[in-house]
Amino acid sequence: MSSPAASLAIDAREVAKTFRSGWFRPRTTEALRGVTLEVPRGAIVGLLGPNGAGKTTFLSILATLLIPDRGSARVLGLDVVRDSLALRRRLNMASGRPSFLWSLRVAEIVAFYGRLYGLSGSVLRARVDRLIEEYELTPYRRVPYSELSTGLKQRVALAKSLVNDPELLFLDEPTLGLDPDVSVRVRAHIAALRRERGMTIVLTTHYMREAEELCDDVAFIKAGRILDAGTPDELKRRIGLGDVIALRLEPTAPAWLATAAGVLRCTTNDGWTECTVDEAEKRLPDLLGRLQAEGVTVRNVRVREPELEEVFVELAR
Amino acid sequence: MSWRADALAVWAVVVRNALMASRNVFFFFELLFWPIVGVLSIGLMTRFLGLTPAQTSFVLIGTIALSVVNVCQLEVAYAVLMDVWAKSIKHQFLAPIGIRHLTIGSWLVGMVRGVALFTLLAVLAWWAFGFRVFAAGGGPVAVFLIGCFLNAWIVGVFVCALITLFGNRAEAFAWASVNLVLVLAGIYYPVSVLPPPAAAIARAIPLTYFLDAYRAHFGFTSEFAAPIATGLGLSVVYAALAHLAFYSCVQRARRTGLLLKMSE
Numbered sequence: 410m411s412s413p414a415a416s417l418a419i420d421a422r423e424v425a426k427t428f429r430s431g432w433f434r435p436r437t438t439e440a441l442r443g444v445t446l447e448v449p450r451g452a453i454v455g456l457l458g459p460n461g462a463g464k465t466t467f468l469s470i471l472a473t474l475l476i477p478d479r480g481s482a483r484v485l486g487l488d489v490v491r492d493s494l495a496l497r498r499r500l501n502m503a504s505g506r507p508s509f510l511w512s513l514r515v516a517e518i519v520a521f522y523g524r525l526y527g528l529s530g531s532v533l534r535a536r537v538d539r540l541i542e543e544y545e546l547t548p549y550r551r552v553p554y555s556e557l558s559t560g561l562k563q564r565v566a567l568a569k570s571l572v573n574d575p576e577l578l579f580l581d582e583p584t585l586g587l588d589p590d591v592s593v594r595v596r597a598h599i600a601a602l603r604r605e606r607g608m609t610i611v612l613t614t615h616y617m618r619e620a621e622e623l624c625d626d627v628a629f630i631k632a633g634r635i636l637d638a639g640t641p642d643e644l645k646r647r648i649g650l651g652d653v654i655a656l657r658l659e660p661t662a663p664a665w666l667a668t669a670a671g672v673l674r675c676t677t678n679d680g681w682t683e684c685t686v687d688e689a690e691k692r693l694p695d696l697l698g699r700l701q702a703e704g705v706t707v708r709n710v711r712v713r714e715p716e717l718e719e720v721f722v723e724l725a726r
Numbered sequence: 727m728s729w730r731a732d733a734l735a736v737w738a739v740v741v742r743n744a745l746m747a748s749r750n751v752f753f754f755f756e757l758l759f760w761p762i763v764g765v766l767s768i769g770l771m772t773r774f775l776g777l778t779p780a781q782t783s784f785v786l787i788g789t790i791a792l793s794v795v796n797v798c799q800l801e802v803a804y805a806v807l808m809d810v811w812a813k814s815i816k817h818q819f820l821a822p823i824g825i826r827h828l829t830i831g832s833w834l835v836g837m838v839r840g841v842a843l844f845t846l847l848a849v850l851a852w853w854a855f856g857f858r859v860f861a862a863g864g865g866p867v868a869v870f871l872i873g874c875f876l877n878a879w880i881v882g883v884f885v886c887a888l889i890t891l892f893g894n895r896a897e898a899f900a901w902a903s904v905n906l907v908l909v910l911a912g913i914y915y916p917v918s919v920l921p922p923p924a925a926a927i928a929r930a931i932p933l934t935y936f937l938d939a940y941r942a943h944f945g946f947t948s949e950f951a952a953p954i955a956t957g958l959g960l961s962v963v964y965a966a967l968a969h970l971a972f973y974s975c976v977q978r979a980r981r982t983g984l985l986l987k988m989s990e
């Protein structure tokens with residue numbers, strides 16, 4: 410079982426889905442137009458893309474909640490359509506806008522889903538207790554779901570999604586609407602799930618910081634297609650956004666700066682000269698050397714790598 | 727799926743429905759108010775019209791049956807309805823369970839509620855109108871209740887199917903369409919008084935036969951040759967059809983995306 414396919418948690422090929430809604434005047438939405446993605450076991454992969462790109466649709470297909478129109482998807486070696494029941498035992502999902510039965514209490518919600526996944530007796534109790542503790546829900550275990558804040562609801566959703574100890578976890582915008590402190594902790598939890606349990610995690614997010622911090626690989630989806638995929642660094646390089654070298658120069662920036670080797674463009678802003686270069690490490694020594702040789706004083710230097718956010722904006726355009 | 731996992735999934739649904747029922751402030755209202763109003767108003771009407779005790783028992787059996795079926799079918803429909811209201815339906819279809827676990831679990835809770843209601847209405851009918859529902863004896867009462875519960879199960883599962891087909895906007899339609907069928911089952915009148923097309927529909931409804939069989943213990947001659955066997959046979963067929971319909975509707979909802987639209 411060491412073929413490449415066996416080491417893949419997800420092997421999706423040309424997955425397509427068109428929604429048809431309305432009984433009288435049907436409207437169609439091509440949500441996915443042939444998505445191919447491979448996710449190795451034990452990886453954390455992020456799906457990024459503008460609103461309506463098809464991220465949730467894709468996750469739902471992989472999680473067996475939605476049947477694709479075309480293409481094939483094997484998840485944990487099982488076909489998402491034919492082997493859906495066996496697959497459901499081994500995966501789980503949580504989303505950033507969770508909802509559960511309003512009047513059930515936190516512990517009851519986790520226990521209900523635990524039973525659906527075949528847990529009972531002391532095993533169930535121990536699992537529920539552990540998850541409630543891990544997600545710092547102990548003070549709320551007897552609070553009805555409808556009385557919880559957004560952050561607490563999200564934590565209940567995460568606890569529920571781990572009740573069957575899944576091998577593969579789908580997280581649809583897991584930190585949506587959380588305050589920075591809670592987001593940081595949720596991210597730490599997600600990272601720990603992979604580190605400690607070897608869980609494969611596929612998440613969607615609109616926070617690029619989150620994607621950079623958590624994901625080994627990211628895939629950009631737009632209008633139902635994957636535009637690019639790779640590590641965040643690879644993407645930045647491929648998109649060719651370059652690094653920014655910001656300089657505070659005295660007396661002024663020389664004209665040659667804009668046309669120096671490796672410099673893509675130069676702007677002056679608030680006393681700072683910002684040069685976008687292909688690679689800062691390669692160009693910085695040369696530039697500084699030439700400036701010094703010409704008697705230009707360099708008062709301050711800042712180097713900024715492009716943010717994933719800029720890659721996003723570039724790709725989403 | 728092992729029988730243990732099967733039993734656990736059913737138990738999960740039983741616990742959930744029971745907890746939800748116990749949390750609902752309107753639970754007692756829902757359980758008691760309309761059935762009591764029904765028995766009292768129908769009972770008083772029989773008095774006003776000067777019906778014989780036999781006729782009164784005929785009508786009251788119908789009222790009680792309708793109440794029991796209603797309470798139980800509502801609980802069966804809760805298998806999906808509560809989650810549709812809460813927009814949490816996708817989680818239970820993400821879990822490795824079948825629709826049978828949902829329908830059986832909620833049916834079990836529905837039967838408990840049904841038995842409680844039946845007992846209460848029996849006491850009420852006896853106290854207010856001197857009608858002894860239990861006079862037929864334990865066996866016939868049990869068969870009668872099983873008939874009511876089977877009908878409720880079938881109706882509830884069909885409602886589940888309609889809701890997963892059309893979404894919760896179809897709720898009112900779902901209730902109306904199934905209740906229309908029940909009214910034809912000879913709740914307040916023998917099937918023989920119905921016009922032929924309606925009587926044909928009534929003969930296709932299992933409840934008709936269980937009412938007929940039970941009323942035979944109160945001095946009415948049976949309209950059918952083997953009502954209990956017919957009722958049970960029809961029930962099995964319809965229960966299978968209802969589950970097939972529910973299953974197809976869930977699969978359809980997985981294709982159309984309605985399952986997602988009804989969640990979160």
Ligand SMILES: Nc1ncnc2c1ncn2[C@@H]1O[C@H](COP(=O)(O)OP(=O)(O)OP(=O)(O)O)[C@@H](O)[C@H]1O
Binds near residue numbers: 429
């Ligand atoms: N159940 C559904 N029925 C009909 N259309 C749908 C359904 N779910 C999604 N769509 C449509 O499919 C397209 C993709 O939606 P999807 O929810 O997958 O996007 P997304 O990438 O998750 O967006 P967001 O970032 O806003 O969550 C959208 O145009 C959406 O309107």
Ligand SMILES: [Mg+2]
Binds near residue numbers: 464465466581
């Ligand atoms: Mg989405």
